[in-house]
Amino acid sequence: MPKSLDELQSLAKRIRREIIEMITDAGSGHPGGSLSAVELIVELYFDYMRIDPKNPKWPDRDRFILSKGHAAPVLYAVMAEAGYTPIDQLNTLRKLGSIYQGHPDVRFIPSLEASTGSLGEGLSLALGMGFAARMDASPTRIYCMLGDGEVQEGQIWEAAMAGAFHKLDNVVCIVDHNLIQLDGFVKDIMDIEPLADKWRAFGWHTIEVDGHEFPAIQDAYREAEATKGKPTCIVAHTIKGKGVSFMENNPKFHGTAPTPAEEQMALKELQ
Amino acid sequence: MPTKTKFEIKEGPATREAFGRALVELGRANKDIVVCDADLAKSTMTVYFQKEFPDRFISCGIAEANMVGIGAGLAYSGKIPFVSSFSAFVINKGYEQLRAAVAYPHANVKVVGTHSGISIGEDGPSQMSIEETSLACSLPGFVVMSPADEAAAKALVHAAAAHVGPVFIRTGRLKAPIIYGADQKFEIGKSIEVAEGKDVAIIANGLMVAQALLAADTLEGEGISARVIDMHTVKPLDRDAIRHAAETGAIVVAEEHLATAGMGVRVAQVVAETHPCVMEFVGIADTFAESGKPEELLEKYGLMAHNIVDAVRKVVARKR
Numbered sequence: 001m002p003k004s005l006d007e008l009q010s011l012a013k014r015i016r017r018e019i020i021e022m023i024t025d026a027g028s029g030h031p032g033g034s035l036s037a038v039e040l041i042v043e044l045y046f047d048y049m050r051i052d053p054k055n056p057k058w059p060d061r062d063r064f065i066l067s068k069g070h071a072a073p074v075l076y077a078v079m080a081e082a083g084y085t086p087i088d089q090l091n092t093l094r095k096l097g098s099i100y101q102g103h104p105d106v107r108f109i110p111s112l113e114a115s116t117g118s119l120g121e122g123l124s125l126a127l128g129m130g131f132a133a134r135m136d137a138s139p140t141r142i143y144c145m146l147g148d149g150e151v152q153e154g155q156i157w158e159a160a161m162a163g164a165f166h167k168l169d170n171v172v173c174i175v176d177h178n179l180i181q182l183d184g185f186v187k188d189i190m191d192i193e194p195l196a197d198k199w200r201a202f203g204w205h206t207i208e209v210d211g212h213e214f215p216a217i218q219d220a221y222r223e224a225e226a227t228k229g230k231p232t233c234i235v236a237h238t239i240k241g242k243g244v245s246f247m248e249n250n251p252k253f254h255g256t257a258p259t260p261a262e263e264q265m266a267l268k269e270l271q
Numbered sequence: 272m273p274t275k276t277k278f279e280i281k282e283g284p285a286t287r288e289a290f291g292r293a294l295v296e297l298g299r300a301n302k303d304i305v306v307c308d309a310d311l312a313k314s315t316m317t318v319y320f321q322k323e324f325p326d327r328f329i330s331c332g333i334a335e336a337n338m339v340g341i342g343a344g345l346a347y348s349g350k351i352p353f354v355s356s357f358s359a360f361v362i363n364k365g366y367e368q369l370r371a372a373v374a375y376p377h378a379n380v381k382v383v384g385t386h387s388g389i390s391i392g393e394d395g396p397s398q399m400s401i402e403e404t405s406l407a408c409s410l411p412g413f414v415v416m417s418p419a420d421e422a423a424a425k426a427l428v429h430a431a432a433a434h435v436g437p438v439f440i441r442t443g444r445l446k447a448p449i450i451y452g453a454d455q456k457f458e459i460g461k462s463i464e465v466a467e468g469k470d471v472a473i474i475a476n477g478l479m480v481a482q483a484l485l486a487a488d489t490l491e492g493e494g495i496s497a498r499v500i501d502m503h504t505v506k507p508l509d510r511d512a513i514r515h516a517a518e519t520g521a522i523v524v525a526e527e528h529l530a531t532a533g534m535g536v537r538v539a540q541v542v543a544e545t546h547p548c549v550m551e552f553v554g555i556a557d558t559f560a561e562s563g564k565p566e567e568l569l570e571k572y573g574l575m576a577h578n579i580v581d582a583v584r585k586v587v588a589r590k591r
Contacts, residue, residue: 130510135350
């Protein structure tokens with residue numbers, strides 16, 4: 001179901017509106033890191049990945065793991081728009097009994113590839129899936145999105161070492177490099193630079209892109225697929241809170257829901 | 272197979288050795304069996320599998336957290352991964368991953384810890400796992416097992432592979448005294464009465480089953496008829512067997528584990544819920560052990576047949 005650039009951009013805008021509405025309704029959640037990841041995930045689900053929402057357990061499907069599970073709203077909006085889950089229930093986010101749990105939970109949404117939320121774990125899961133695909137000679141490719149604060153976890157670097165050592169070229173790690181984590185700017189909490197050089201040093205084919213430009217993202221996913229003998233890491237330069245002026249680059253909106261008044265301002269900007 | 276013939280210690284292979292051999296059998300029968308190890312394959316005995324199925328053996332290096340995550344990812348893609356290291360390392364360094372990536376989504380991952388307990392000997396406390404029964408049982412949905420000998424380990428490893436869901440198996444470094452004949456059947460969650468008795472029940476697992484059988488023979492000479500139960504599955508516990516054991520009026524639990532946090536306290540909960548009776552607990556006190564010969568350590572830290580005999584005398588006295 002490849003989409004045109006216009007279609008992708010208008011989908012991205014709709015998903016940003018849904019993110020704002022869901023989190024405002026819930027009264028809690030993580031808008032900043034959801035908004036920064038929109039284009040990267042939309043491109044996967046609506047253009048690049050080999051998936052079939054009507055057959056979510058197709059063994060040879062491509063897989064996406066949102067290791068930065070607190071950005072669940074962007075994944076929920078994308079999966080609902082793609083037809084995996086009911087779109088009319090997005091406003092139940094974080095409420096008792098909702099399938100849209102605070103962090104992704106496969107017990108409630110079996111078409112999710114992993115339950116996430118405890119940071120640092122997703123890339124290891126992706127490697128396990130990469131090994132399984134290789135053993136089965138399956139064309140499956142696995143995409144795993146990390147937050148930039150998340151790479152402070154030691155397990156990420158255990159996985160980085162193992163992915164390159166085992167030449168898992170069916171695994172793509174995407175770092176949503178939006179520069180902000182819960183307590184403030186990444187450079188002030190625990191600097192991770194030079195980030196791309198670190199991945200290169202660990203043996204990953206490493207690409208830096210503008211994480212809000214669909215053509216650049218498409219090129220990066222294509223380059224990753226064409227790269228053999230090593231996994232690829234895409235360091236995506238993004239803007240925390242992208243699309244809503246007062247949320248952009250504002251650490252406050254890492255984990256704070258908009259008020260109803262802020263919601264109205266945000267939705268106006270996202271027309 | 273209830274028996275009252277005198278029990279004699281006859282050493283068989285270690286339970287980790289039986290695990291390694293069973294993995295090869297499983298690998299031959301099922302191409303979805305995959306093994307992950309963290310630079311201890313020659314000690315956990317996954318090396319046998321590695322030699323025969325190099326394409327299904329994943330060397331994870333000394334990185335247990337990542338190894339457990341890889342196991343989870345394999346399971347999400349339909350494989351049956353066995354993830355193995357020393358108990359102390361896989362359970363402690365991999366615990367968060369066992370919780371979030373294995374237990375939480377109820378992934379079909381089999382975790383086998385070797386070198387459990389203090390009977391590893393000279394390497395000392397940093398390598399000794401004395402708390403993993405408690406940790407593993409705290410993971411919702413996990414089956415937790417502690418086989419006593421080669422036959423038990425082999426059968427329970429096969430049972431773990433057939434079971435759908437997460438499993439933790441505790442195995443040991445030492446040669447294990449032979450408890451069972453070749454015809455013994457094992458079932459997850461079903462304990463085995465290895466000696467009949469009516470005055471008191473000794474509930475043991477792992478290496479302590481043999482010590483319990485030796486203790487029962489000594490007690491027989493004192494006119495105390497002790498039942499011995501191999502509680503090889505700690506979770507889910509065999510509640511029926513525990514209730515029947517409680518009907519003797521006294522229970523002693525014996526395990527090579529912290530006595531305050533292992534099988535004993537879990538058995539006590541079932542006793543309290545079904546048929547309250549007096550109990551005593553043989554296990555490691557609230558402390559770390561030290562380096563030494565295994566038999567010296569088992570003696571010093573109170574894990575011998577005579578410790579069980581003392582506990583039985585005490586519990587029988589309280590019963591009266």
